[in-house]
Amino acid sequence: KAGVTQTPRYLIxxxxxxxxxxxxxxxxxxxxxxxxxxxxxxxxxLFEYFSETQRNKGNFPGRFSGRQFSNSRSEMNVSTLExxxxxxxxxxxxxxxxxxxxxxxxxxxxxxx
Amino acid sequence: AQSVTQLDSQVxxxxxxxxxxxxxxxxxxxxxxxWYVQYPNQGLQLLLKYLSGSTLVKGINGFEAExxxxxxxxxxxxxxxxxxxxxxxxxxxxxxxxASKLTFGTGTRLQVTL
Numbered sequence: 001k002a003g004v005t006q007t008p009r010y011l012i013x014x015x016x017x018x019x020x021x022x023x024x025x026x027x028x029x030x031x032x033x034x035x036x037x038x039x040x041x042x043x044x045x046l047f048e049y050f051s052e053t054q055r056n057k058g059n060f061p062g063r064f065s066g067r068q069f070s071n072s073r074s075e076m077n078v079s080t081l082e083x084x085x086x087x088x089x090x091x092x093x094x095x096x097x098x099x100x101x102x103x104x105x106x107x108x109x110x111x112x113x
Numbered sequence: 114a115q116s117v118t119q120l121d122s123q124v125x126x127x128x129x130x131x132x133x134x135x136x137x138x139x140x141x142x143x144x145x146x147x148w149y150v151q152y153p154n155q156g157l158q159l160l161l162k163y164l165s166g167s168t169l170v171k172g173i174n175g176f177e178a179e180x181x182x183x184x185x186x187x188x189x190x191x192x193x194x195x196x197x198x199x200x201x202x203x204x205x206x207x208x209x210x211x212a213s214k215l216t217f218g219t220g221t222r223l224q225v226t227l
Contacts, residue, residue, distance in 0.1 A: 004156070033213045043157075043203065043217035056214045090156055092213070100145055100164060100212035104156035 001027060004093050004105035012111045018079040021108045025072050025093030031055075032074035033102065034066060037088040046089075049074050050097035078110075086112045115140040115206045119218035126225055128196055134189040134221045136204030145212055146187040147205040148178055151220075157203065163187065164209075174198070199225045 005024040013019050025032050033056075034046040045058040049068035066076045072093075078085055088109050092102040120135040138144065145164050149157040161172025168180040178189045187204060201222050205215040 031213060035215075042219050043205075043215075045214050045216070048213050056211055058214070092157075094213060098211045098213050100147070100162055100207070102157075102159065102213055102215075104149075104158070106154070106156045 004091055004103055006089075006091050006105040006108050008108060009106070010109045010111075012113060013081050014113050015081055015083060017081050018077065019081060019110060021076045021089055021091075021110070023074045023076070023091030023093075023105060025074070025091075026103055029093035029095050029103070030072050031094045031097045031099060032068060032072065033092045033094070034074070034076050035090040035092065036060075037090060037107070038084075038086070043090075046076070048097065055097050081112045083112050086110060115142075115144060115208070115216045117204050117206050117216055117218035119204055119221050121221050122219065123222045123224065126194055126223065128225055128227055129193050131192050132190065132194050132198075132223065134202050134204075134223065136187045136189065136218060138185050138187065138204070138206045140185075140206060140208075143209045144206045145209055146178075146180060147207070147215065148172065148176070148187075148189050149203045149205060149217075151201045151203065153200075160189070160202075194223070194225050196225050196227070198223060 031050040033048040048056040068074045088107045090107045092104045116139045118137045147162045148160040163180045204218040
């Protein structure tokens with residue numbers, strides 16, 4: 001069974017641009033959660049989607065948004081990029097919403113110049 | 114809201130020695146507790162979790178942790194470490210109703226040497 005797949009693996013953008021990251025969950029998993037990992041702030045929860053609906057949201061500005069498609073794949077979008085958005089963005093999938101069994105992908109490393 | 118404190122940012126240890134990584138949490142509601150491991154350039158892998166029941170939890174790779182409610186601690190232990198255990202270890206907590214919304218500690222770098 002394939003694991004959680006995140007694309008792209010690395011991304012370089014400049015300030016002010018926008019970016020879209022993709023996450024394909026494990027087959028059969030319907031919930032996708034997103035986390036941001038930075039050296040300064042550590043790991044922080046962004047949001048969770050289940051059945052195309054946002055179920056939980058962390059304390060991030062509105063520039064961070066996401067969505068989930070009918071096949072459970074999820075995308076995360078960051079608009080008007082700032083230098084502080086440079087981070088490893090991790091996606092995790094689970095069979096159902098608010099589930100304690102999370103499977104993480106290897107992440108997308110975003111660098112904002 | 115919850116918070117997690119990992120008291121040691123780095124723990125150096127020799128191979129085959131025992132190790133304990135410390136974790137304390139704070140919460141006003143019932144919580145689940147987790148330990149995750151992150152190897153370089155990889156995502157997080159669940160080592161073990163405490164949901165309820167026995168306070169001693171056994172996980173993968175020979176790790177175990179003990180939930181202590183009175184001391185609000187969830188320390189991770191391994192009786193004999195291997196070079197391959199070198200990694201970053203994260204303690205995390207979640208409310209029981211929103212288990213996928215994890216609050217992480219700042220991590221402990223376990224460095225195993227010969």
